[in-house]
Amino acid sequence: MPAPARTPHERLVFTNGRIRTCAGHEPADWVCVERGQIAAVGRGAPPEPGGARHFDLRGRTLIPGFCDAHVHLTWVGLSFLGPDVSHADGPEAVCAAIAAWDGPGRGPGDAWIVGDGFDETTWPEKRLPTRDELDGAERRRPVVVKRVCGHVGVANSPALEAIPAGKHTDFATGRIAESDLWALNDRLRPGPKTFTRVMPRLTQLLHRHGITAVHDVTSAEMLRALQTVRAHGDLELRVSCSLPTDRLDALCAVGLQAGFGDAWLRILGIKFFADGSLGAHTAFLRQPYTDAPDTRGVALHDADALGSLLRQGDAAGLQLMIHAIGDATLERVLDCAAPLLRNGNPLRHRLEHVEVTPPDLVSCLADSGLWACVQPNFAGRWSQPGGMNEQRLGARLEHCNAYKALLDAGVPLAFGSDCMPIGPLYGLQSATAHPVEAQRVTPATALELYTARAADCVLATNSFGRIAPGLAADLVVLDGDPLDPVALQTVRVGATFVAGRCVYTADSRSRPPA
Numbered sequence: 001m002p003a004p005a006r007t008p009h010e011r012l013v014f015t016n017g018r019i020r021t022c023a024g025h026e027p028a029d030w031v032c033v034e035r036g037q038i039a040a041v042g043r044g045a046p047p048e049p050g051g052a053r054h055f056d057l058r059g060r061t062l063i064p065g066f067c068d069a070h071v072h073l074t075w076v077g078l079s080f081l082g083p084d085v086s087h088a089d090g091p092e093a094v095c096a097a098i099a100a101w102d103g104p105g106r107g108p109g110d111a112w113i114v115g116d117g118f119d120e121t122t123w124p125e126k127r128l129p130t131r132d133e134l135d136g137a138e139r140r141r142p143v144v145v146k147r148v149c150g151h152v153g154v155a156n157s158p159a160l161e162a163i164p165a166g167k168h169t170d171f172a173t174g175r176i177a178e179s180d181l182w183a184l185n186d187r188l189r190p191g192p193k194t195f196t197r198v199m200p201r202l203t204q205l206l207h208r209h210g211i212t213a214v215h216d217v218t219s220a221e222m223l224r225a226l227q228t229v230r231a232h233g234d235l236e237l238r239v240s241c242s243l244p245t246d247r248l249d250a251l252c253a254v255g256l257q258a259g260f261g262d263a264w265l266r267i268l269g270i271k272f273f274a275d276g277s278l279g280a281h282t283a284f285l286r287q288p289y290t291d292a293p294d295t296r297g298v299a300l301h302d303a304d305a306l307g308s309l310l311r312q313g314d315a316a317g318l319q320l321m322i323h324a325i326g327d328a329t330l331e332r333v334l335d336c337a338a339p340l341l342r343n344g345n346p347l348r349h350r351l352e353h354v355e356v357t358p359p360d361l362v363s364c365l366a367d368s369g370l371w372a373c374v375q376p377n378f379a380g381r382w383s384q385p386g387g388m389n390e391q392r393l394g395a396r397l398e399h400c401n402a403y404k405a406l407l408d409a410g411v412p413l414a415f416g417s418d419c420m421p422i423g424p425l426y427g428l429q430s431a432t433a434h435p436v437e438a439q440r441v442t443p444a445t446a447l448e449l450y451t452a453r454a455a456d457c458v459l460a461t462n463s464f465g466r467i468a469p470g471l472a473a474d475l476v477v478l479d480g481d482p483l484d485p486v487a488l489q490t491v492r493v494g495a496t497f498v499a500g501r502c503v504y505t506a507d508s509r510s511r512p513p514a
Contacts, residue, residue, distance in 0.1 A: 066451060142162055
């Protein structure tokens with residue numbers, strides 16, 4: 001049996017601030033927490049102390065903990081184990097970070113240097129680094145640097161000598177993409193003990209952002225690490241897991257279905273990739289890329305193969321999590337999924353990202369009943385005038401990350417970050433100030449999509465995501481009101497509570513009284 005979670009405060013009453021419940025009723029004046037759950041929510045005077053400790057919000061705002069409905073804990077954990085190239089402003093800066101790295105590596109003999117997170121679309125010279133440039137930085141150890149999207153990277157000569165030829169690898173330039181890159185990731189991924197060691201740092205990062213629940217695309221190594229942390233009662237994060245496509249047969253063989261686990265760690269489904277990314281020019285489009293007219297991207301499965309995978313996962317009782325960015329991919333996925341949805345969508349099968357959505361496909365998606373987990377940070381980061389999405393799509397930008405259009409059509413939405421970057425507040429800011437004005441959503445809607453609706457998407461409606469009696473006391477104190485469009489642009493997390501226990505505070509005044 002897993003060890004119990006750390007003992008929460010027996011009774012705690014939040015007062016003297018704004019309370020945004022995200023539970024479909026008027027804001028409350030106070031919230032009472034007992035034994036890790038919401039015990040009562042009310043208006044007027046709070047209940048008599050009766051041994052309860054009071055948390056004075058001091059005019060700040062209490063909301064449900066954020067649920068990031070699409071993360072990669074493995075990626076985040078690995079980012080602590082190599083040079084950070086996410087802030088590089090060009091190939092020279094990437095190479096300088098590689099040359100300066102003197103820490104341990106990954107893979108066989110800990111020899112490989114892996115840098116994660118560069119974004120060449122923000123550089124003056126909008127191109128990938130090259131094999132020759134990486135060789136200039138490091139010629140002895142194998143090196144691979146990966147773009148922020150995780151769909152394309154570049155390797156140096158020792159690395160290319162160590163990997164097999166693949167259809168997505170260019171040995172002249174060092175470019176490696178899609179399934180070839182993922183196979184290399186599998187080879188270089190450390191064991192569960194490494195992830196167990198970095199878990200406290202990873203969890204602290206999430207708590208600083210007010211995140212109390214995630215839906216993770218989980219590697220086998222990370223799943224083992226999460227189980228270890230949970231068994232010791234130290235998992236202060238609610239984790240729903242979807243495993244990679246290559247684990248589908250194993251899940252089917254042992255009969256695991258969506259929801260297997262407990263309140264802290266559970267299996268939800270299977271993640272399928274149907275195409276690549278806009279950044280890598282591998283999202284599959286109906287029409288060629290504006291800045292690469294010789295390609296429409298990459299379809300990772302033909303219709304027959306994709307349909308077979310989806311049928312197998314659905315029949316096994318697993319939630320389908322389907323990566324679909326380009327409009328050609330969305331059209332194919334909708335066709336393949338249609339037979340599974342004739343009697344509704346009780347498992348809340350979902351599409352991830354859903355970035356290029358012309359009006360005809362918005363209507364088809366709404367009719368299908370599929371959920372869409374979208375990333376508002378993508379709009380804030382890449383849909384600015386002249387930004388990457390306009391470079392890739394041209395006039396199609398008006399139908400990119402079209403959250404308002406999807407909502408108006410009746411598509412059930414949830415928000416996640418895909419770790420690009422982690423940060424629900426940045427997501428709320430991006431959704432409400434969307435660079436394409438017609439696609440902006442209200443602050444109240446944005447908040448619900450990152451709390452209540454995200455919980456709905458991960459089959460946790462009755463567990464967390466709202467401030468309502470009987471639900472988990474996973475709560476966040478903000479220093480401003482997220483429903484105020486002006487305040488939202490600068491609001492910060494003041495404290496985070498998981499099961500009624502304060503796990504993060506920005507200052508000592510945010511802690512509950514002893």
